[in-house]
Amino acid sequence: MSTAIPETAASPVLRVAGLRTSFRVGGAWKTVVDDVSFDIGARETVAVVGESGSGKSVTALSIMRLVPEANGRIEGRIELEGTDLLALPEERMRDVRGGDIGMIFQEPMTSLNPVLTVGFQVSEALRRHRGMSVADADREALRLFDLVRIPDAARRFAEFPHTFSGGMRQRVMIAIALACRPKLLIADEPTTALDVTIQAQILELIRELQREIGMSVMFITHDMGVVAEIADRVVVMFRGEKVEEAPAARLFASPEHPYTRQLLTAVPKLGSLRGHDMPRRFPNVDLRRAEGELGVIDASAPEPADEPDRRGAPILEVAGLTTRFPVAGGLFGRTVGHVHAVEDVSFTLRAGETLALVGESGCGKSTTGRSILRLVEPAAGTVRFEGQDLMTHSKAELRAVRRRLQMIFQDPYGSLNPRKTVGAALREPIVVHGIAEGAAADRRVAELLQRVGLEPDHALRFPHEFSGGQRQRICIARSLALQPSVLVADESVSALDVSIKAQVINLMMELQAEMGLAYLFISHDIAVVERISHRVAVMYLGEIVEIGPRAAVLDNPQHPYTQRLISAVPVPDPSLRRQRGGLMTDEIKSPVRPLGWAPEPSRLVEVGPEHFVRRVG
Structure with missing residues (x-):
């Protein structure tokens, strides 16, 4: 597929010139987007990339005029087909939002x-x-x-x-x-929460609309694989400024700015560990650490993580786990069926081991994690943690167990109390569980924030004052506060830009080596899964369809669904951009079943050492 830039008209669909956006902080104006300019032509896709906090999302909000007037100020010029959006009355701007310009937040x-x-x-x-x-x-x-x-x-x-x-x-x-x-679609991390197969379909849907109605796209993302797949041009932002702009093919082949080069170095590439049996850390990436203006990367190959002891007793044993949700219907709202979210799921997890759970959104992987902690009640099955049967525990006993069995939730904003500072959110479990008090608890909070790449003075801020990626780091810090032995990480790095994602994955692997932590790592990012996992379990419609050592499952997938997942992973190289086969028209199977329905008999068949695939019959 050609990666040439579409010919742009003399007057582009969107023109941003000298954009400067500032916020009033402590009585003074702080500029967060400084003198940014770029154009987007008809049917063109421009990707805006950079770390969280670089000003990408604020640029998009400025174009939509969604910066609050009480403490925000937008300067410069923003034109949509020649109309200055900053000069429009608010009533007319409301017609533009959602009509001429669509935005995915x-x-x-x-x-x-x-x-x-x-x-x-x-x-x-x-x-x-x-x-x-x-x-x-x-x-x-x-x-x-x-x-x-x-x-x-x-x-x-x-x-x-x-x-x-x-x-x-x-x-x-x-x-x-x-x-x-819309004439222009502003997509702010639109596929971050989606699995690769749906992501591929959404990207194709956007392309179809571009062809059909001439829609232009401003695509904000930290996923360089998606950038390579969809972008005609790329704008790179760093600390509120545009540091590089180039056609996608040229930028990936020969980036000019040091920040762009470092950003591309941090990108995980599926298949880069082929031939390695064990997980491996990312190169040491820290784009925020000051050394001159930019951070540094040590690209030397790090040591692989240690192999967990497969001979010892598992720290977590899940057998026949089944979770169903009632579906009401009819005149009186009676239960007419069930959502079979998790169906006969079994696996073990040992100290120091990472088992990755992958699959499409809605396949039951998050419900599996919640069922293990009994945040939702399973319908059947057993969960044994450190030798204890959690299914028989009272609520008080479960609270004690959850100190050692923690979960990082998918939605960081919904996980944090908006009325509490992040320092208070981190300090509360430390004090409640008697780990530390007073100044010692404050020191522990500062230490946790630093370990996930934040500053100690961030403890005084509220959740809304952080970017999405920063909020996810806070949730990771909170889960580590109680020194757990097992961590259920539900899409814990999906909202993070590539360099912070690399740092957090490295941090998790370091903690695993130091403390013998076990991870149930729920993710749709298969390139990251390849880096961190010892074993991989693939879920489809509530069932594990394939499970085994990471290299066996990813390098030699046996189940058709696993093969489809891996083939859909975007490659961070525009020269390898795929020819798509068009949108899927077949109906997705529903997990809703009528009352009394029983699943078709199936079993996991061993196809290699500890490598199992589900077969019907």
Whole structure:
């Protein structure tokens, strides 16, 4: 596929010139986007990349005029097809938002109204901006649900956002943004919460709309594989400034700015560990540490992690775990079926071992993690942790166990109390569990913040004052506060830019080596999974369909679903950009089953040393 830049018209769709955005902090103005300029032509995709905190999202919010006027200031010029957006009255700007410009925000749960059904929120945009009737809007909304691959769309249309997984919520946001066929789509990390197969379909959907209606795209991301797959040009930002702009092929082949070169060095590449049996740390990446203006990278090959002792007793044993959620229907709201979220899942985890759980969003991997901690109650199965049967524990006993069995949740904003400083959020479990008090607890908080790449004085800030990636680091620090032996990490690095992701993965591996920590690492990022995991389990429709040593599963996948997952991983090289086969039209299977339904008999068959694949019969 050609990676040439599309020919841009004399007047581009979007022109940003001398953009400067500032916020009032402590009575003084602080500039966070400084003199940024770029154009986006018709049908062109421009990727804006950089670390969290580099100003990418603030640039997008400035274009949409969503910076609060009370403490924010936008200067420069922003033109949409020649119209100066900064000069428009607010009433006209409301028509532009969602109509001429669509935006997909980074955190779907904070963008969706929790008291309105997801179907209503999509059809509302169609009625408001395209003047459709209620019936026509609902039909079009259902079509969009099918396009973004929401299974059982007709039923889920009337459900509320909290019933959807993180990836499913992001698909709803994408449907809303695409509903009005905008001239410009601003996509702020739109595929971060999505698994690779759905990500591939969303990228193809965006391309189809570009061809069909001439839509332009501003794609904000830290995933350089996605940049290589979709971008015509790339704008690199660092500390609020544009430091490099180039066609995608040229930027990947010969980056000119030191920051761009370091950024590309930090990108995980699937297959880079082929031939290595054990996980390996990333090169030592610290783009934030000051050495001159930029950080440094030690690209020497680090030592591999130690092999966990396979002879000892497992620290966590899961057998026949099954979790189902009732589905109400009929006039009286009786239970008419169940969502079979987790079905007969079994695995073991040893001290010092990382088992990665991968699969599409909605496949049951997050529910598996929550079921192990009994944050949702399983319908059947056993969970033994450090020799104790958690299924028989009282609530008080579970609270004691959860000190040693911690979870990092997928949505960092929903995991933090917005009324508490992050210091208070970290300090509370340390004090409650008697680990430290007073000045010792404060020192522990400062130490935890530094270990995840933040500063001690960040303890005084509130969650809303951090970027999405920074909030995820805070959640990781909080999970480490109680010195657990097993950590269930649910998409713990999905919101992080590449350099911070590398640092956090290295940190997790260091802690594992120091403390013998075991990780159940839930992720859709298979390139990261290759780096951190000793074993990999692949889930599909609530079942583990393949499990085995990392090298065996990723280098020689045996189940058709595993093969499809791996083939969909984007490669961070524009010259290898794939020819796509178009959008999938087959209906996604639903995990909803009628009352009394029993799964088809199946079993895990050993196809290699400790490598098992599910076979029917």
